[in-house]
Amino acid sequence: MSDSHDSLSKKPADEPGSGGGGVKERVPPEAIRAVPVRHWGRWIGVAVVFALLAALFQAFRGADINWDVVGEFLTYDTIIEGAGKTLWITLLSMLLGVVLGVVLAIMRLSGNPVLSGVAWGYIWFFRGTPVLVQLFLWYNLSFVFETVNLGFYKDEMNDFMTPFLAALLGLGLNEAAYMAEIARAGIQSVDRGQTEAAHALGMNNGRTLRRIVLPQAMRVIIPPTGNEFINMLKTSSLVYAIQYTELFRAGNTISTRNLAVMEMLIVVTVWYLILTTVFSIGQYYLERYFARGNERVRPPTPLQRARAWLTGPRRQRPGRGPAGGV
Template sequence: MSETHGTGEAGGPAERVPPEAILAVPVRHWGRVAGAVVALVVLGLIVWAFAGAESIQWDVVGEYLTDGTVVEGALRTLWITVASMALGVVLGVLLAVMRLSDNQVLSGVAWGYIWFFRGTPVLVQLFLWYNLALVFPILDLGFYRDEMNDVMTPFLAALLGLGLNEAAYMAEIARAGVLSVDHGQTEASHALGMSRARTMRRIVLPQAMRVIIPPTGNEFINMLKTSSLVSGIQYQELFRAGDTISSRNLAVMEMLLVVTVWYLFLTTVFSIGQYYLERHYARGSQRALPPTPWQRVRTNLGTFRTRSAVRKETT
């Protein structure tokens, strides 16, 4: 098709006039703005109430944040959390495999374990282990014999109480991850001559990690907070360390704030680690990896600058 050109004064083709650029003005969401203002006002009032409270000695809070007893308690909290979570993950994967087994005995045992430990509170389980000497005063394994009170230390009772309870939840998480893998993967590996154990280890579990990792990270952070319950069985973790100090200096609220700051610090660190671990296992399932927190900040800053420039042009 031939393009028609207008003629100028000299009879030649007229110059094309480029169309005006479309100025896109973003829609203002006043509801979001109002909600953000209300949230900031409420947060500011809460901070102001605590900061201005005369009964709280903030210098005491700052002094005990790095106190040796508190730091040691935080390390003990971290240690019992990691140890209990490791026990829960290993036993949970084993229970998930048993639950998926064609053997009705193994499947029934796994179901009964999960039913019991998910159906009773963690605190009750901790006290059951800690007071086991009331039922079995002597531990006699044939090759080893000792009084149960000497064997069942606060650390061992905390490890068994938290770890065995966590295994019940990890079993269901691992089972959901295994079931998320297409059954054709298992059939293909069996057709290649791979055994069931090797198929589970080399084919199914690596693919199931994408589903298992997020709830496992959440369980770890929850375990970090639940570990405060072991203070009831005399284990000297973070909460008990703060409680011990407050019983001496009577700074109850100050020590609770110290413990709160430490818990927030630990959960924040592991939340960041969980995010990058999830991002790592998301490779291959998403065309583009989710942005990191720093990338989101830069994107939001760029969007804010663009909107500011557009508003200046409109005005």
């Protein structure tokens, strides 16, 4: 037993790195060199996309398109005026749709069967018929009503139902049906306990809706509302059929005079892209604002991402120090 005990108590003195003191020096582990996984499918996809873009560019380069006409009419007075009318009818129609949609959503959630039934019937009719048909129904009311009599106002229907008013009613009332469902979904997304707690504090239904329910429902309502606005901006091109001179009709009118049909369509397309891009950026910041209480750290804006990418430190390659040494 003594021999075995002596053998266990002996410390090796001749091991490398012991320093002669009999204590083994710890060697730090070798740094792990991470090799990123190669995604060959992504590179193949990038190559296919670039090949398609090159083919598309080459096709338009050889097409019979007078690009000087496109550049000339991009800032033409009639086109700019048409873009302004498109924006104006879109804003007013969306405002009408949002206000009426919220009212319809509240009616739909009401315990009164009459109010709920009327709201359901409105949504059923306007979602079930095309926008173009509704525009023609409003524009051709003079075929069934010769005059309009509101008590305080009386006039011929042809003079009263202008292309602008027909476009406003056709687009706005149709949009209200979709906004009603969006607002209803947002209101129902708020926990029922919030309403019960507000009632316990003495708030009535109207104040609870304004102060408690709607501010929380905006996180759900804002994103689809922004999409509806952009969709309304494009749908407004249908009002050319009832003689309202918006962007598309302005371009179509010019093309009948100079016979530059494709060039004017490109001009109109560029203007629609400009308008939708501007409002898409606005939608992003609006969603970010209403999400401020839902996320601890809000995502950076595109401008902040670009600034960080330009001014931030460059990533070092694996296995290389600041001076480039191994």
